Amino acid sequence: MISRRLLLSAAIPALMAFSAVPAFADTLKVVASFTVLGDVVSQVGGKHVKVTNLVGPNGDPHEFEPSPADAKNLKAAQVAFVSGEGLEGWMDRLITASGYRGKPIVVSQGVNTRTMDEDGKTVTDPHVWNSPVNVKVWVANIEKALSEADPADASAFKANAEAYLQKLDAMNAYAHSKxxxxxxxxxxxxxxxxxxxxxxxxxxxxxxxxxxxxxxxxxxxxxxxxxxxxxxxxxxxxxxxxxxxxxxxxxxxxxxxxxxxxxxxxxxxxxxxxxxxxxxxxxxxxxxxxxxxxxxxxx
CATH class of the missing domain: 3.40.50.1980 (Nitrogenase molybdenum iron protein domain)
Known part of the structure; x- marks a missing residue:
């Protein structure tokens, strides 16, 4: 059986011809690695971004296998976001296959991470989003990246980020109350x-x-x-x-x-x-x- 990796590589050239035209003239085309991250990017970006998630609803980012359609979406993206800390082990392969020329923004950069023992090795826990305190770091990194990609809408990104930070604080307080x-x-x-x-x-x-x-x-x-x-x-x-x-x-x-x-x-x-x-x-x-x-x- 031909491997999915070979099929992915072979299908890229044919797909790239259809990925050049943006959906909206004034909208950033953004790719997020999975739905949780994609939603937070959407909250900060608002109407100025069109977010495509690689791993869809109810999907497992650990066992995800990228498809040619994922390569097409990444190739066309103006900004790409990943959580990082080892979650998206498939991302480097997808970047190579797609020909994406940018460098994904690692939104967990700056999070106070935790480590644990995994099969005798010390590893970093990548599941940072399960605390809204950590997602506040995401928001700062997302706002910065979007503002650099689209300076004209930086004030909107800032306002959206500030509003969402208030929601995150409320979510944290809610959990503590429970x-x-x-x-x-x-x-x-x-x-x-x-x-x-x-x-x-x-x-x-x-x-x-x-x-x-x-x-x-x-x-x-x-x-x-x-x-x-x-x-x-x-x-x-x-x-x-x-x-x-x-x-x-x-x-x-x-x-x-x-x-x-x-x-x-x-x-x-x-x-x-x-x-x-x-x-x-x-x-x-x-x-x-x-x-x-x-x-x-x-x-």
Whole structure:
């Protein structure tokens, strides 16, 4: 079978001929690596940007395989944004295949990152957006990049950024209002993979997971057994599925520990427009409400 990488490279020249005409004369053509980032870019850019997301709604940015259409969109972009910190391992390959001449803006530059052990190595947790405190850094980096690309609309980007920063502060305060009064021994939940580290750090919630930072990893039988014993020992009462990855392993662990389902969390992608998390703000508040409700139930 011919590999997708070869197909991608072969299809690029034919697609490039159709990517030269901008959709709107006064609108920046922007590419974002995944939907959470794309929404924040849209909030800052407003009517002056047209954002295309590479990884779509309910998609997994760890296991994403770029298509020729993604190469076409990147080639045509005036500005491209990635979160960084190892999240988009496929991006360099896509840049090479597409012929994109720019350098993607790494919006997580400046975030106070956390590290953890992954298979004996110290790695940086890329899931920075699960705390709105970190997304404030995103907003500053996005505003700067858009203003440099389109100086004429810099004042609009600044006003949009300031308004969105107020929303982020309100989101952070909302989460603290939900969790600060919960006893520490009740702030524990089981999820599919280790994507809530920044959320946990900000709101003092412990997340246990069978998989590490990436859904591409596999949990060994010994790791799963150890996690089951930890869940029993710590009295974890609730498990959550994630919208963008396989739920089977976490369901097996929950069955072995008698943990009860708390619902579905949106971790690395937004829902579609009809779902409960079509924007970053709605995604974050939805996750907070789901987790807080599970804690209240277990109490």
């Amino acid at each position: 969790f600060d009064a919960v006893p520490a021994d009740r702030r524990k939940v089981l999820t599919s993979h280790d994507a809530f580290g920044y959320f946990g750090r900000e709101y003092n919630v412990s997340f246990l997971a069978p998989l590490g930072l990436s859904t591409e990893t596999e949990a060994s039988a010994a790791d799963v057994a150890k996690l089951i014993e930890q869940i029993k020992a710590e009295g974890v009462k609730t498990y959550f599925l994630e919208n963008s990855n396989d739920p089977r392993l976490v369901k097996q662990i929950a069955k072995a520990t008698a943990a009860q389902p708390g619902g579905e969390l949106y971790v690395e992608s937004l829902s579609d427009a009809k779902g409960p998390a079509p924007t970053y703000e709605k995604m974050f508040r939805y996750n907070v409400d789901q987790i807080a409700a599970a804690m209240a139930k277990s109490s």
